[in-house]
Amino acid sequence: MTRGGDVGDLQEQADQEFLDAACLALRAQADASPDGAGAGDAAVGGAVDDAPGTRSDPLRELGWFDLLPELGDRDARVAALTLFRAQGRELAGTRALGALLAQPFLAAAGLPPDAAVATISRTSARQGKRLMVVGDVADPAGAIGMAGTALLIDRPGHGAAVVPADEIELWPVAVSGRLELHEVIHGPADWVPTVDEEHAAVARARARFLGRLAAALEILGAAEGALALAVAYARTREQFGRPIGTFQAVRHLLAWAQTDCVALEKVTTAAAALDGVQAAPPRHDEVVKALAGRNGRRVCERALQVLGGIGFTSEHTHHHFHSRVLALDALLGTSAELTHGLGAWLREADDDTTASALWTAPRLPLLPSKS
Amino acid sequence: MLHITRSSECDPYREDVDAYRAALETWLATRPPVFEAAARPIASYEQRVAVSCALMQVLFDQDWARYGWPEHLGGLGGDIRHRAAMWEALARHGLPAMALFEHLEILAPTLVALGDPGLIGQLLPRFLRGEQLWSQGFSEPEAGSDLASARTRAVAVDGGHVITGRKIWTSWARYARWCLVLARTGTPQERHRGLSAFVVDLTHPGVEVRPIEQANGTDELAEVTFDEVPVGPERLVGELGGGWRVAMHILAHERGTFGWYRHSFLNRQLLENREQGTPAGDALLGNALLDLAAVRAASGAAVRAHAAGGTLGPRAAFVKLMLAASEQAVNDWTLASVPDLAVAPNDDHTAVCRQDYLFSRIVTVYGGSQQMQLDTIAKQILRLP
Incomplete structure (x- = not known):
């Protein structure tokens, strides 16, 4: 009886250690880049001018790509996904999200996991369907390895293709968040699918599940980062002769924000332990992603309220966390559209489907069959 | 009534929660008739209690x-995971709803852990069988959120204690x-250190139970003098002067x-x-689904911690806040x-x-108000000054 619990604790401890290690590795990379932690700010204008080969690659240093073929294994999966929480906390910009999204397609094509970075499709009300790339893929001359040189484009109904970067034109998007973001403005001239539609359909479902989970974890990390700033500020900032963290109104704002973080943490970590889309309850990736967007935004808003005016300046880090949450909420399904869609689906689904959506979620990790 | 512990050397369910759950399902x-009777909507709370007790039996x-x-x-x-599986099934x-068997999961784990084994060995089966139910005497007219200021006294006499005082909001x-009564055995200045917990028979002369008519019509609350x-x-639960520990043990369950x-x-x-x-x-329905998923994941972790012999401690406040939010979200959508x-609750379902x-x-008031949970988090988790 006790043994099962102890194992759980050890597992949590191991997961925590990986999170700490990932944070350190990402921080070291940021510190090593020419303008320190502000490296991402330069990317806001798209002006990444590192000389080829000077950038270290934290994903390789962490052995992150080695985890991707092992996602069926619980520990490997949790470690691979934990990177995103670290990335959110450290405001690091890697190509991990696109690489994770590409993995099921690359595996289907027999290609190595660092062979390409997936583009993310979104629909703009004004511009229609757009493809986006998250992370440092535009790094010149492939200094970070092969992943810098190819993109994976998925076209539902037409399969997916690995396309050399020189056949695609990328345009940098200027948002804060220390997030390197590009839009594809010219796609490949010819469409030659690398993965046919039959296999792509399977890979797509897997990729979407993983990608939403990863984005949710990165939102969690960014929300935790914003909250940590606000908590530290509330301890030191004095008004009326005492720290503002002694005022109940401020304490409650922060306690609510922490509750939203914990809720998201519990849901994302339980989902990460599920073995992919097949083991999850129906549409669970949407639940996780919608919760992340909603709670992540709420945490940033409460943190901003505590920080006051200084938190709204460009010199303060809060807006980077906030912008990153907003950007990730906008990709792979916004919380608004997913939440509404889940409600509509739940209302119309049959009883068995609804029951499994409501009652299955962390069943396996909660109740191991033998203690 | 005597319950004989049966030979359970090869009990297939005790060690295997999944097998237990599958058999129960x-x-x-x-569709046993006693279950069907409890599964339909019943507006009358008294009837609901009756069908729930019949089902528990x-x-x-x-x-x-x-x-x-x-x-x-x-x-x-077996352990708490069996109970978690049973209520889920x-x-x-x-x-x-669990109706008044919510108290089974709130009170009984503490009675088992800290009560007199002779007394609890007699009373637990009757509780489980729905024959003799329990209430929790914590809040008082002058001690709500500030539980440590409780005034109900337990005075030591030959052969035990004599209890005098007033409890309110006693579900x-x-x-x-x-009733598990939190009473003062020390001085008021000792605050939480001067409290002890006692099992009191509500049918004993000197006890008066006055139901409180509630705004929602279910009237499960009462004032007890x-x-x-x-x-x-043998009616002392935990140690003399250890009432606060008993209360915290209970609240860890009530909140986690x-x-x-x-x-x-x-x-x-x-x-x-x-x-x-x-x-x-x-959108309201979708939001309720998100909140329920959060409660499930967080309270699942609480169940796992308890199964391993631990508790969440102050982190139970998170679960309590999430649960209240989810209950309101579900009911926002229900409305x-x-x-x-709101205008015509004429049939049982609508009522x-x-x-x-x-x-x-x-739900943001009982079991420790929302503001108390937030205070706990601010102080004990965020370590704010």
Whole structure:
């Protein structure tokens, strides 16, 4: 009886250690880049001018790509996904999200996991369907390895293709968040699918599940980062002769924000332990992603309220966390559209489907069959 | 009544929660009449209590409700995960609420851990079988959130203590035979260190239970007065002066693992009201789903911690806050889907919707108000000055 619990604790401890290690590795990379932690700010204008080969690659240093073929294994999966929480906390910009999204397609094509970075499709009300790339893929001359040189484009109904970067034109998007973001403005001239539609359909479902989970974890990390700033500020900032963290109104704002973080943490970590889309309850990736967007935004808003005016300046880090949450909420399904869609689906689904959506979620990790 | 611990050397369910759950679900799928009677909506709270007790009796007699409780106290062994699986299965198959058996999961784990084994060995099976129910005497007219200022006194006499005082908001006291009373055995200046917990027989002369008419009509709350009610030494739960520890043990359940049980019945509420939903309520419904997923994950972790012999400690406050938010989210959607509950609660289903909706507006008050939970987090988790 006790043994099962102890194992759980050890597992949590191991997961925590990986999170700490990932944070350190990402921080070291940021510190090593020419303008320190502000490296991402330069990317806001798209002006990444590192000389080829000077950038270290934290994903390789962490052995992150080695985890991707092992996602069926619980520990490997949790470690691979934990990177995103670290990335959110450290405001690091890697190509991990696109690489994770590409993995099921690359595996289907027999290609190595660092062979390409997936583009993310979104629909703009004004511009229609757009493809986006998250992370440092535009790094010149492939200094970070092969992943810098190819993109994976998925076209539902037409399969997916690995396309050399020189056949695609990328345009940098200027948002804060220390997030390197590009839009594809010219796609490949010819469409030659690398993965046919039959296999792509399977890979797509897997990729979407993983990608939403990863984005949710990165939102969690960014929300935790914003909250940590606000908590530290509330301890030191004095008004009326005492720290503002002694005022109940401020304490409650922060306690609510922490509750939203914990809720998201519990849901994302339980989902990460599920073995992919097949083991999850129906549409669970949407639940996780919608919760992340909603709670992540709420945490940033409460943190901003505590920080006051200084938190709204460009010199303060809060807006980077906030912008990153907003950007990730906008990709792979916004919380608004997913939440509404889940409600509509739940209302119309049959009883068995609804029951499994409501009652299955962390069943396996909660109740191991033998203690 | 005597319950003989049966030979359980090769009990297939004690060590295997999945097998236990599967067998229970097979039994429930036969739709036993006693389960059907408890599964339909009933506006009258008294009737609801009656059908719940009838169901508990059958669940006990057929052994389902004995798993998760120690063998030496009338259970069949196993741990909290059996109970978590049982209540989930009951909700999943259509039971709308735990009614007053919520106290089974809030109080009984503490009675088992800290009560006199002779006394609890007698009383636990009767509780499990729905014969003799329990209430929890914590709050007082002058001690709500500030529980440590409780004034009810327990004066030492030959052969035990004599209890005098007044408790309020005592859930289910009018249906209960027993009450776990937090009383002052030390001085008021000792605050929480001067409290002890006693098991009091509510049928004893000197006890008066006055039901409180509630705004939602379910009237499960009561005011209980004790006028020199004697209790023997075996009625002390925990140590003399250790009442605060007993209260914290109970609140750890009321705020942590309780989320697991309650969310399962909120899932049931959502499932039951679905057909009355309209597209206008879809965003509310989606939001409720997100909140329930959060409670499930967080309270599941609480159940796991308790199964391993630990507790969440102050982190139980998170579960309590999430649970209250989810209960309000589900009922926000219920109100949008069943506006009849506000103007024409004429049938049992709509009447129950109304009771549930109104009750959901006060879930931020009971079991430690929302503000107290936030204070706990600010102080003990965030370590704010």
